[in-house]
Amino acid sequence: MTATYPTLEQMGITSFDSISRYSLRREVRADVLKVYYRRPSGSFLSRSKKFTFARARTNVPVEFQKTEAWHKLEDTSPILRQALAELQALLQPAEVPAGDDVAAQDTKQQLLADLAHMEQVMKAKLDELRRQIEALS
Template identity: 50%
Template sequence: MTDYSTLKEMGISSFELISRFSLRREHDRDVLKVYYLRPLTSLRPHSQKFTFARPRQAIPGQSRHSQAWKDLLDCSPVLQQALQELRQLTGSDCDNQPLAAKDALLRDLSHLEKVVAAKLAEIREQVERLGPQASA
């Protein structure tokens, strides 16, 4: 049994509510997203995002787009430990198993549509609460 000290340091405390996690790379950062099992009516977030900077290595600029450059970049030791603890908690590896590029894009698009629809509904509700006003 582990005490999940790395996850605690990251501010995660509801270990029993973690359902899955994903990891992606954005430029020179690793982005870990942890998803929770929460009721739809919960005011607590359904996910948390953590960003880890990748270390920079001093190599010539023309080599920075090569495979050797990608191999030099190791992820943060804190991220490695967090991933190990998350694997223990969920019993699985990252949620982002190799997906076809098209499937991944469609999933991202669907998620974005849901987020935009929810934000639009929220703004409309705020406008309705303001009541009728004379426009200028």
């Protein structure tokens, strides 16, 4: 199986069967790929791994950098493109659903799941901070 996903293996991803999904976002001058895993409850293994791919810096006037043409010019990492292709092949469903409604519904469900996860993380962090404040009193 390693010959099928060499870029992912090079990035340190070895448990291909446990990958449930991935997300890609753009920060100021970098692309951030986050790979999520299916883990049993109580597992000590991480539920996700984050990879940051810096974008090439060029000497272009700031005014031009804010345009749509700039965003089309700026190139992503070739390793990131290869990793995305491998993740798409790995996670591609056996049966491709027809219609845009299904894709929109999947996106909506993914966004709702991400929102619920973020709420849990924020709640846990706030609880931790409150406990620390109480400990100081």
